[in-house]
Amino acid sequence: MAMDFNHGSAWVYGQEATVADKINARIDEAMVARNKKQKPRAYLGGSRVGEPCARRLVYEYLHAPMDEGKDFDGRILRVFDAGHKFEDLSVAWLRLTGFDLRTNKKDGSQFGFSAANGKLAGHIDGVIVAGPDVGIIWPALWEHKALNTKSWNDLVKHGLQVSKPVYFGQVQLYMAYMELSVALFTALNKDTEELYHEIVPFDPAEAQALSDKAVSVIRAAECGELLPRIAAASDFYLCRMCPYAERCWKEAA
Numbered sequence: 016m017a018m019d020f021n022h023g024s025a026w027v028y029g030q031e032a033t034v035a036d037k038i039n040a041r042i043d044e045a046m047v048a049r050n051k052k053q054k055p056r057a058y059l060g061g062s063r064v065g066e067p068c069a070r071r072l073v074y075e076y077l078h079a080p081m082d083e084g085k086d087f088d089g090r091i092l093r094v095f096d097a098g099h100k101f102e103d104l105s106v107a108w109l110r111l112t113g114f115d116l117r118t119n120k121k122d123g124s125q126f127g128f129s130a131a132n133g134k135l136a137g138h139i140d141g142v143i144v145a146g147p148d149v150g151i152i153w154p155a156l157w158e159h160k161a162l163n164t165k166s167w168n169d170l171v172k173h174g175l176q177v178s179k180p181v182y183f184g185q186v187q188l189y190m191a192y193m194e195l196s197v198a199l200f201t202a203l204n205k206d207t208e209e210l211y212h213e214i215v216p217f218d219p220a221e222a223q224a225l226s227d228k229a230v231s232v233i234r235a236a237e238c239g240e241l242l243p244r245i246a247a248a249s250d251f252y253l254c255r256m257c258p259y260a261e262r263c264w265k266e267a268a
């Protein structure tokens with residue numbers, strides 16, 4: 016007798032989307048709740064100082080609420096989590112190759128710095144203290160990002176300073192405060208697992224400008240002032256991507 020192996024499929028397929036939606040909604044909810052429980056940082060993060068709009072940094076430093084629907088959702092929080100896992104992989108691969116990459120202190124905490132009475136701080140991905148001869152004099156700051164193909168290709172084509180100015184600012188500021196004269200920036204393509212590495216020499220003038228910018232952001236925030244907008248109109252490309260755009264363009268200039 017011929018058996019009908021498809022009799023349950025319609026039911027299963029019919030339910031699939033609903034089950035996925037239900038599970039994903041729960042995951043998103045749990046992740047957002049976990050994120051809300053995190054203590055907001057009481058300092059300006061060194062990783063953010065390269066952000067082109069100083070006014071946005073004031074909002075970030077003050078923990079101003081983001082515009083409706085612009086806060087981190089479950090998907091973006093998963094991207095952050097995945098970024099940490101990709102970083103662990105790159106660490107393992109570099110160590111396997113003979114790079115003495117230190118990522119944590121003996122107590123397990125990250126290496127980092129604190130300046131301006133603790134109002135500016137940063138935690139570094141690691142320091143390479145020794146390794147194969149690849150044209151770097153150790154020690155070197157090590158910073159890592161996991162990028163999608165489009166972003167990774169742009170970085171490979173244009174280099175860190177042009178393609179990723181915020182990350183470039185991050186490594187410059189970190190080198191300044193960690194007293195390191197060179198950085199190795201590693202980017203992993205999340206879609207293909209290709210790796211890109213760039214040597215970034217310390218640029219004292221750039222680091223000084225970033226440090227001055229951090230001080231002006233902190234001062235403005237503490238005086239209850241906003242810094243000038245980066246653009247004259249809200250349709251500027253950075254403003255269109257900014258989670259404070261509504262708030263920003265409503266506030267007095």
Ligand code: SF4
Binds near residue numbers: 068261
């Ligand atoms: S909306 Fe534009 S000017 Fe305002 S904080 Fe954001 S990026 Fe800066």
